[in-house]
Amino acid sequence: MEFSIKSGSPEKQRSACIVVGVFEPRRLSATAEQLDEISEGYISNLLRKGDLEGKSGQMLLLHHVPNILSERVLLVGCGKERELDERQYRQIINKTINTLNETGSMEAVCFLSELHVKGRDTYWKVRQAVEATQDGLYSFNSLKTHKEEPRRPLRKIVFNVPTRRELPIGERAINHALAISEGISTCKNVANMPPNICNPAYLAEQAKILSNDYEKITTEIVDEQDMEALGMGSYLAVGRGSDNESLMSIITYNGIDDDSKPLVLVGKGLTFDSGGISLKPGAGMDEMKYDMGGAAGVLGAMHALAELDLPIKVIGVLAGCENMPSSKAYRPGDILTTMSGQTVEVLNTDAEGRLVLCDALTYVERFEPDAVIDVATLTGACVVALGQHATGLLSTHNPLAHELLNASEQSGDRAWRMPLWDDYQEQLESPFADMTNLGGKEAGTITAGCFLSRFTKKYHWAHLDVAGTAWRSGGKNKGSTGRPVSMLTQFMLNRAGQEQGE
Ligand code: BES
Ligand code: MN
Ligand code: ZN
Numbered sequence: 001m002e003f004s005i006k007s008g009s010p011e012k013q014r015s016a017c018i019v020v021g022v023f024e025p026r027r028l029s030a031t032a033e034q035l036d037e038i039s040e041g042y043i044s045n046l047l048r049k050g051d052l053e054g055k056s057g058q059m060l061l062l063h064h065v066p067n068i069l070s071e072r073v074l075l076v077g078c079g080k081e082r083e084l085d086e087r088q089y090r091q092i093i094n095k096t097i098n099t100l101n102e103t104g105s106m107e108a109v110c111f112l113s114e115l116h117v118k119g120r121d122t123y124w125k126v127r128q129a130v131e132a133t134q135d136g137l138y139s140f141n142s143l144k145t146h147k148e149e150p151r152r153p154l155r156k157i158v159f160n161v162p163t164r165r166e167l168p169i170g171e172r173a174i175n176h177a178l179a180i181s182e183g184i185s186t187c188k189n190v191a192n193m194p195p196n197i198c199n200p201a202y203l204a205e206q207a208k209i210l211s212n213d214y215e216k217i218t219t220e221i222v223d224e225q226d227m228e229a230l231g232m233g234s235y236l237a238v239g240r241g242s243d244n245e246s247l248m249s250i251i252t253y254n255g256i257d258d259d260s261k262p263l264v265l266v267g268k269g270l271t272f273d274s275g276g277i278s279l280k281p282g283a284g285m286d287e288m289k290y291d292m293g294g295a296a297g298v299l300g301a302m303h304a305l306a307e308l309d310l311p312i313k314v315i316g317v318l319a320g321c322e323n324m325p326s327s328k329a330y331r332p333g334d335i336l337t338t339m340s341g342q343t344v345e346v347l348n349t350d351a352e353g354r355l356v357l358c359d360a361l362t363y364v365e366r367f368e369p370d371a372v373i374d375v376a377t378l379t380g381a382c383v384v385a386l387g388q389h390a391t392g393l394l395s396t397h398n399p400l401a402h403e404l405l406n407a408s409e410q411s412g413d414r415a416w417r418m419p420l421w422d423d424y425q426e427q428l429e430s431p432f433a434d435m436t437n438l439g440g441k442e443a444g445t446i447t448a449g450c451f452l453s454r455f456t457k458k459y460h461w462a463h464l465d466v467a468g469t470a471w472r473s474g475g476k477n478k479g480s481t482g483r484p485v486s487m488l489t490q491f492m493l494n495r496a497g498q499e500q501g502e
Contacts, residue, residue: 001133001137001156002155002156003133003157004157004174005161006160006161007161007167011068013070013109017071017074017105017107017108018109018110019073019074019096019108019109020073020074020112021075021076022076022077022078023054023079024055024078024079024080025053026048026052028043029078029111030114031160035068038067039066039067040066042065043062043073043075052075052077053077054078056078056091056092057092057095059077059095059099060075061103062074062075074096074100074108076096078092081116084118086118086128090412093112096110097132097136101150101151101152105154106156110157110160111160112129113160114160114162122162122173123169123173124173125173126159126173126177127173127176127177127180128177128412130159130174130177130178130181131177131486134178138184138188140189140479176493178307180486180489183301183302183303183305183307183485183489184300184304184485185482186206186296186299187296187300187301187480187482187485188300188482190295190296191293191470193289195272195322199244199320200244200247200321201245201320203247203271203292203299204247204318204320206299207251210251213306214253214306216253216254216255217302218251218252219250219251220249221248222247222249224239224245227359231339233336233337234337234338234339234358235339235355235358237330237336238276238330238355238356239321239322240328240329241328242321242322244271244322246322248318248320248360249317250315250316250317251298251315251316251318253306253315253316255305255309255310255311255496256313260313260370261313261368261369262315262367263312263313263495264317264367265316266294266357266360266364266375267294267297267376268294268374268376268377269292269294269295269318269319269321270353271289271291271292271322272288272291272323273288273353274288274324274325275349275350276323276324276325276330276350277325277331278349287471287478290377290471290480291377292320293375293377294374294464294466295320295375296470297375297470297485298318298488299318301316301484301489301492305492308489308492308493308496308498314492315367319360321356323350325349329349330349331349332346333346333347334346335432336355338362339358339359339363340359340455343433343434343435344434344435345432345435346436347436348438351438354452355437357455358451358452358454358455361374361461369460370460371400373462374463375464375466376464377465378463379445379448379465380444380467382444382468386416387468388468388473389468390414390415390416390469391414391415391468392415392463392465392468393405393408393416393462394419394449394453394462394463395461395462395463397460397462399460404462404487406494407487407490408484410494411489412486415464418445418446424439424446424447424450425450427439427442427447428450435454439451466484470483470484
């Protein structure tokens with residue numbers, strides 16, 4: 001899809017379709033008003049007859065509107081003018097794109113980017129519109145023999161902005177959105193890939209592809225032999241039951257030559273989590289192919305970063321591993337020695353994510369990070385607490401937590417903070433080792449965070465639990481969401497000091 005920005009009046013557009021908003025009850029937006037005048041009341045007449053109330057998401061397609069140069073006019077219901085918020089705006093855009101694809105228009109000029117969305121500027125409206133469009137167009141069908149390519153005539157969308165002064169702002173929004181959408185698409189492609197194809201070696205290959213495609217990226221792979229030498233006893237234990245070797249991919253993006261310290265992103269990359277000896281129940285187990293969603297998110301964010309060519313240093317770590325039962329597998333009762341030297345009594349082999357991450361988090365100390373953010377589908381408890389709407393955010397460093405919350409607010413990729421108070425640490429006490437890997441029934445997301453916090457004392461650290469947000473469950477709609485690529489990329493844009501709006 002091609003996107004561009006224009007600043008013009010609706011009656012002068014000569015396009016296959018022009019898209020304008022109508023509010024509830026039957027109130028024309030400013031641009032719809034202009035079209036109405038030129039067409040001598042054609043549109044207001046229709047509204048008076050009751051053809052469109054203006055409810056959010058309603059669509060009315062008109063052909064040959066008198067005196068209008070464009071072939072079609074699409075009237076889009078936007079709800080009550082004063083209630084138009086971010087969520088509604090995104091939904092309206094999504095529906096508009098679907099409708100446009102059904103009309104046969106190859107090109108459209110969209111005036112919805114001029115609507116007033118509470119607290120949001122032109123940059124935001126254009127960027128969200130492009131991201132929503134790209135998100136809606138995604139499909140994963142590389143493994144179908146009969147690829148039913150849906151009919152999608154729409155090739156080009158022009159977003160209109162109210163003043164010429166805003167043209168560069170809109171253009172920057174498109175560029176940012178396209179880079180982020182590419183990252184999201186990379187994330188979705190790897191995450192949706194089945195676990196017989198997407199194993200730790202496959203993750204490592206994807207990392208190498210990035211370094212082949214971008215000059216500023218280099219990739220290094222840490223294999224099991226290296227991990228033995230490094231003393232990563234905890235990470236290795238989790239992968240022991242699988243014939244697929246554990247591989248940790250280190251993706252380095254060097255956007256600036258100075259003595260600044262890097263940001264480090266660490267992704268949980270369980271390409272399949274069967275639970276191991278503490279085997280999971282069978283129903284829905286296929287979805288544990290998404291247990292590498294954190295790694296996919298980090299890969300996607302690195303891709304977006306490289307596309308944006310930001311002047312910062314970032315290291316992305318994909319902690320690839322497979323958790324399987326076998327006679328070689330680690331067991332409940334085992335006591336593991338982590339790379340940090342701390343010992344862990346395994347009470348459940350299904351609490352494996354923290355065991356892989358703790359060693360990866362110790363490993364990254366060598367980079368002397370400015371900050372470390374790990375991303376993981378870590379706990380079912382997070383899905384219970386926040387559902388599919390918000391990513392769980394836990395951090396021992398308030399400024400970093402606020403930076404992330406800000407980025408999530410700006411990008412619309414929501415996160416919500418949970419506490420990491422010391423009171424919860426007690427739940428990890430073991431009679432035999434420094435800690436257990438199981439915090440008990442209560443506050444599972446927090447105790448998992450507490451576990452990780454014991455390995456992150458040497459730097460500023462935040463943890464994103466994406467168990468509820470990384471993919472959609474069940475049935476036909478199952479699939480990766482590409483989250484939290486948008487939030488992470490926003491975070492990096494902010495760090496790079498990239499202006500957005502004025
Ligand atoms: N990958 C799972 C967490 C998960 C479960 C994410 C369901 C999304 C949906 C993780 O490895 C796991 O199994 N966690 C256990 C931890 C428990 C044994 C302490 C869980 O959440 O049940
Ligand atoms: Mn598990
Ligand atoms: Zn897991």
